Amino acid sequence: MKHLIPEFMAMRRRLPEGFEPSLVLPCLRRIQEDRGHVADEDIDGLAAWLGVPRIQIEEVLSFYTQFRRAPVGRWHVQACRNLSCSMRGAEGVIAHLERRLGIETGQTTPDGRYTLSTVECLGSCGTAPVVMVNETYHEDMSPERLDALLESLSR
Amino acid sequence: MSGTKLIMNFEVTPTSHGLADYRARGGYATLEKVLREMRPEEVTKEVAASGILGHGGAAFPAGRKWGVIRLNDGIPHYLCSNADEGEPGTFKDRWILEHAPHLLIESMAITAFALQVRHAFIYIRGEFDLPWRRIAGAVEEAYAAGWLGDRIAGTDFSLDLIVYRGAGSYVCGEASGLLTSLEGRKGYPRNRPPRLTVRGLYQRPTVINNVETLANVTGIVRDGAAAFRKIGTAKSPGTQLISISGHVQRPGVYEVEYGYPFAKFIREDCGGVLGGLGLKCVVPGGISTKVLTAADIEPLTLDHASVAAAGSGLGSGGMVVVAEGTCMVRFLQVLVRFYHHESCGQCTPCREGMGWMHRIIDRIVEGGGRPEDLDQLVAISRMNDGTTICGMGDAAGYATIGILAKYRDEFEYWVANKRSKLAGNLEGTVHA
Numbered sequence: 001m002k003h004l005i006p007e008f009m010a011m012r013r014r015l016p017e018g019f020e021p022s023l024v025l026p027c028l029r030r031i032q033e034d035r036g037h038v039a040d041e042d043i044d045g046l047a048a049w050l051g052v053p054r055i056q057i058e059e060v061l062s063f064y065t066q067f068r069r070a071p072v073g074r075w076h077v078q079a080c081r082n083l084s085c086s087m088r089g090a091e092g093v094i095a096h097l098e099r100r101l102g103i104e105t106g107q108t109t110p111d112g113r114y115t116l117s118t119v120e121c122l123g124s125c126g127t128a129p130v131v132m133v134n135e136t137y138h139e140d141m142s143p144e145r146l147d148a149l150l151e152s153l154s155r
Numbered sequence: 156m157s158g159t160k161l162i163m164n165f166e167v168t169p170t171s172h173g174l175a176d177y178r179a180r181g182g183y184a185t186l187e188k189v190l191r192e193m194r195p196e197e198v199t200k201e202v203a204a205s206g207i208l209g210h211g212g213a214a215f216p217a218g219r220k221w222g223v224i225r226l227n228d229g230i231p232h233y234l235c236s237n238a239d240e241g242e243p244g245t246f247k248d249r250w251i252l253e254h255a256p257h258l259l260i261e262s263m264a265i266t267a268f269a270l271q272v273r274h275a276f277i278y279i280r281g282e283f284d285l286p287w288r289r290i291a292g293a294v295e296e297a298y299a300a301g302w303l304g305d306r307i308a309g310t311d312f313s314l315d316l317i318v319y320r321g322a323g324s325y326v327c328g329e330a331s332g333l334l335t336s337l338e339g340r341k342g343y344p345r346n347r348p349p350r351l352t353v354r355g356l357y358q359r360p361t362v363i364n365n366v367e368t369l370a371n372v373t374g375i376v377r378d379g380a381a382a383f384r385k386i387g388t389a390k391s392p393g394t395q396l397i398s399i400s401g402h403v404q405r406p407g408v409y410e411v412e413y414g415y416p417f418a419k420f421i422r423e424d425c426g427g428v429l430g431g432l433g434l435k436c437v438v439p440g441g442i443s444t445k446v447l448t449a450a451d452i453e454p455l456t457l458d459h460a461s462v463a464a465a466g467s468g469l470g471s472g473g474m475v476v477v478a479e480g481t482c483m484v485r486f487l488q489v490l491v492r493f494y495h496h497e498s499c500g501q502c503t504p505c506r507e508g509m510g511w512m513h514r515i516i517d518r519i520v521e522g523g524g525r526p527e528d529l530d531q532l533v534a535i536s537r538m539n540d541g542t543t544i545c546g547m548g549d550a551a552g553y554a555t556i557g558i559l560a561k562y563r564d565e566f567e568y569w570v571a572n573k574r575s576k577l578a579g580n581l582e583g584t585v586h587a
Contacts, residue, residue: 060341088401
């Protein structure tokens with residue numbers, strides 16, 4: 001994470017004095033974006049740089065659903081299964097993804113290209129069902145649109 | 156049409172969210188006028204006089220919240236916009252973040268001036284990508300144009316606005332959990348008192364308002380409280396952004412003047428139930444509010460008093476339309492699974508209770524339900540009510556009690572027959 005310290009300094013620029021602990025979340029987000037997950041050495045490095053206890057960083061990592069301690073596939077496909085998405089066909093979307101990718105929810109394809117997860121409400125209920133691939137929302141999903149999406153990711 | 160538009164009052168184009176278009180619509184003129192001509196107390200007085208209620212779900216008067224802040228007390232105050240929109244069924248703040256980010260920024264600058272805040276925050280949920288890029292981009296535009304930063308518009312007022320991204324947690328939408336998260340920790344809510352307006356972010360007085368509440372501030376200050384009060388009802392002045400989803404013909408975000416007829420809104424404005432089916436029930440304001448049947452909503456109007464009188468609430472404006480044929484056992488299963496997943500684990504009744512409820516509802520669906528399970532679900536819901544630090548456990552209970560009260564026969568049928576009384580899915584007959 002050391003090479004990211006100049007970026008962390010820039011994040012601190014607008015924060016009030018004494019707000020260094022607030023950098024835990026943004027720094028972890030940036031580390032994960034860089035490495036794909038958060039490794040032990042990142043925790044040690046960040047705890048030392050911010051001067052916060054290591055346990056605080058561990059707690060944050062285990063509390064928030066978006067943080068990962070292990071790598072995921074090149075494409076992390078997350079299908080919403082909350083109320084509005086379920087009412088518009090999320091179960092079919094998840095089953096279709098499992099079939100097409102040949103894995104169950106929670107698994108990664110053997111070639112390391114896809115990880116499939118389910119998530120709770122993504123705030124995209126009006127365009128349900130929604131699937132999030134890495135950072136991007138893909139809305140109004142249907143089996144046909146899922147096929148087109150997977151096709152575009154496989155290129 | 157659902158009345159006056161205060162927020163969604165411009166045409167959305169590929170550039171309408173940017174600074175140039177916002178300036179062309181009169182943007183930042185109110186901020187400049189406030190900074191040059193008004194005193195902070197006058198701004199707060201105007202917002203209090205408008206009677207605007209918070210749009211995050213609890214409908215607390217914004218002016219009263221602001222009134223707790225003591226100007227010139229020598230300690231820093233903070234302002235935070237709650238953009239951690241996560242109540243299932245709710246996606247209205249996302250519209251503001253994506254399409255009107257400068258309206259939020261201008262409103263926050265006016266609010267910060269009123270509360271004598273030097274640093275303000277927008278806490279946005281971690282999953283929101285486009286909304287984050289839009290608001291973060293708008294903040295940079297505002298800095299570059301001198302609407303944020305040092306000595307705004309050549310006055311003595313300076314403000315830094317920091318966009319802070321969450322990382323996936325429902326409970327961080329609760330104001331005290333949000334602040335704990337903003338302090339770089341797991342988002343445990345805090346006991347009150349002290350109120351957050353007394354001891355909030357890093358123990359300093361902090362005002363947290365919902366995105367939509369803040370977005371209204373510019374208009375209230377520009378046109379005056381009296382003009383605002385002419386819109387909506389006496390007890391719920393103004394408008395509400397309603398995000399509607401589920402089995403509805405035209406889902407999306409609608410701006411509705413308070414007092415607009417409930418059933419007419421669904422039937423006419425939103426095109427009615429998907430596929431022309433009958434209406435079974437409606438979740439009026441996010442899944443934590445009690446469901447209302449088609450008969451319940453017929454006499455109601457879309458304002459807080461009317462929906463509350465029917466035993467529910469307009470909450471966060473997250474409306475979910477449910478068609479006839481939808482299985483309410485599976486419906487409750489989705490809700491309880493969600494609450495169990497999101498319980499932060501700090502308070503025993505919620506941490507344990509959500510798990511119990513989840514296991515019971517799963518057992519019923521798997522065919523192992525017992526007749527006493529239904530009373531057990533109600534008993535656990537009641538046990539949670541008022542015994543936890545935040546309102547999440549209460550909310551899960553309200554939703555559960557609401558569904559069981561109205562659709563108990565469907566649960567009894569499933570327990571007795573080990574299958575749904577209906578098609579057994581949440582798509583109802585819509586996709587059959």
